[in-house]
Amino acid sequence: MAAERVFISPAKYVQGKNVITKIANYLEGIGNKTVVIADEIVWKIAGHTIVNELKKGNIAAEEVVFSGEASRNEVERIANIARKAEAAIVIGVGGGKTLDTAKAVADELDAYIVIVPTAASTDAPTSALSVIYSDDGVFESYRFYKKNPDLVLVDTKIIANAPPRLLASGIADALATWVEARSVIKSGGKTMAGGIPTIAAEAIAEKCEQTLFKYGKLAYESVKAKVVTPALEAVVEANTLLSGLGFESGGLAAAHAIHNGFTALEGEIHHLTHGEKVAFGTLVQLALEEHSQQEIERYIELYLSLDLPVTLEDIKLKDASREDILKVAKAATAEGETIHNAFNVTADDVADAIFAADQYAKAYKEKHRK
Ligand SMILES: NC(=O)c1ccc[n+]([C@@H]2O[C@H](COP(=O)([O-])OP(=O)(O)OC[C@H]3O[C@@H](n4cnc5c(N)ncnc54)[C@H](O)[C@@H]3O)[C@@H](O)[C@H]2O)c1
Numbered sequence: 001m002a003a004e005r006v007f008i009s010p011a012k013y014v015q016g017k018n019v020i021t022k023i024a025n026y027l028e029g030i031g032n033k034t035v036v037i038a039d040e041i042v043w044k045i046a047g048h049t050i051v052n053e054l055k056k057g058n059i060a061a062e063e064v065v066f067s068g069e070a071s072r073n074e075v076e077r078i079a080n081i082a083r084k085a086e087a088a089i090v091i092g093v094g095g096g097k098t099l100d101t102a103k104a105v106a107d108e109l110d111a112y113i114v115i116v117p118t119a120a121s122t123d124a125p126t127s128a129l130s131v132i133y134s135d136d137g138v139f140e141s142y143r144f145y146k147k148n149p150d151l152v153l154v155d156t157k158i159i160a161n162a163p164p165r166l167l168a169s170g171i172a173d174a175l176a177t178w179v180e181a182r183s184v185i186k187s188g189g190k191t192m193a194g195g196i197p198t199i200a201a202e203a204i205a206e207k208c209e210q211t212l213f214k215y216g217k218l219a220y221e222s223v224k225a226k227v228v229t230p231a232l233e234a235v236v237e238a239n240t241l242l243s244g245l246g247f248e249s250g251g252l253a254a255a256h257a258i259h260n261g262f263t264a265l266e267g268e269i270h271h272l273t274h275g276e277k278v279a280f281g282t283l284v285q286l287a288l289e290e291h292s293q294q295e296i297e298r299y300i301e302l303y304l305s306l307d308l309p310v311t312l313e314d315i316k317l318k319d320a321s322r323e324d325i326l327k328v329a330k331a332a333t334a335e336g337e338t339i340h341n342a343f344n345v346t347a348d349d350v351a352d353a354i355f356a357a358d359q360y361a362k363a364y365k366e367k368h369r370k
């Protein structure tokens with residue numbers, strides 16, 4: 001029997017300037033007890049505004065400070081607080097780790113889930129899954145849910161004022177989407193939604209990449225100037241909605257498996273964002289595939305224009321030994337990893353591709369040195 005096509009998505013996605021001030025309108029009739037989760041920094045940036053808006057709409061908010069890691073312990077801690085507060089609505093505000101934690105808490109409570117990303121740093125907002133780490137930040141597992149977020153509210157004014165590095169990271173995460181989805185489509189592999197890719201997911205993932213090549217750099221400059229522009233709106237949608245739908249229903253493959261492998265290493269690499277590690281992982285996937293020099297350099301050029309890492313040195317692994325890289329490659333090819341959705345490769349093949357990607361980018365940098 002042919003495999004089933006599966007496409008999933010959030011119930012509602014809203015993006016624009018100052019949309020968080022409308023949060024109470026969107027929650028009308030849904031419930032009047034919420035738990036709001038944000039880290040210390042994000043409380044100041046958006047958390048308090050959201051709580052004030054909820055109050056105006058007669059909606060109570062239990063305020064929780066997220067401790068920084070999307071771990072099982074943190075989920076349990078916050079779920080207990082939310083249960084005591086009898087929250088019917090969980091509102092996650094912040095970066096990918098906060099949002100992933102909020103999704104897990106909502107799942108524990110069977111609550112309505114609102115996602116408010118304060119940076120376009122990942123494609124976590126729309127998906128029906130969380131990436132769970134140990135308390136020390138080592139990748140543990142994907143946790144899947146029965147539904148996607150009920151509401152995703154993306155305030156582009158807030159995102160325009162977030163660090164440019166976070167937008168660049170989101171572009172890198174989104175640039176992996178088409179590279180990975182097309183490899184899954186080609187091999188007939190499975191997606192995170194539990195089926196084979198739909199034409200819809202294919203179209204969305206491809207459009208995601210086109211949008212990033214067209215507007216990525218302009219959006220990055222917009223955030224440096226802290227302004228909302230059509231280029232920024234386009235890229236925020238690509239980073240968040242197109243990439244989110246595209247990866248989840250289009251398929252993950254090598255780039256994210258290699259990212260997960262890198263989390264197994266100790267040291268400075270832990271200071272890199274998810275998207276930064278994914279940028280290098282994407283170059284590794286491209287090196288595992290058959291592409292022309294021109295095609296690979298198209299990606300390297302865009303990453304460099306966004307100050308993203310393209311070599312092992314850039315990801316703080318200049319002196320990594322073959323042994324270290326094999327450790328990454330082994331984790332990337334562990335049973336159940338997404339690389340198997342599209343590739344029939346060994347850890348040794350992946351280690352070769354890591355060194356190849358590094359060398360391709362070094363050669364490119366050398367050629368373009370002024
Ligand atoms: N569930 C999914 O589908 C999915 C998809 C992609 C990534 N992820 C996960 O997302 C996580 C990465 O997320 P991330 O890159 O956003 O990092 P993060 O959540 O670790 O950190 C984001 C940082 O940015 C800060 N921040 C957020 N908004 C800000 C603003 N407006 N101004 C200033 N600072 C701001 C936060 O305080 C925090 O320190 C990883 O754990 C990754 O596995 C999950």
Ligand SMILES: [Zn+2]
Nearest residue numbers: 122123173278
């Ligand atoms: Zn990602």
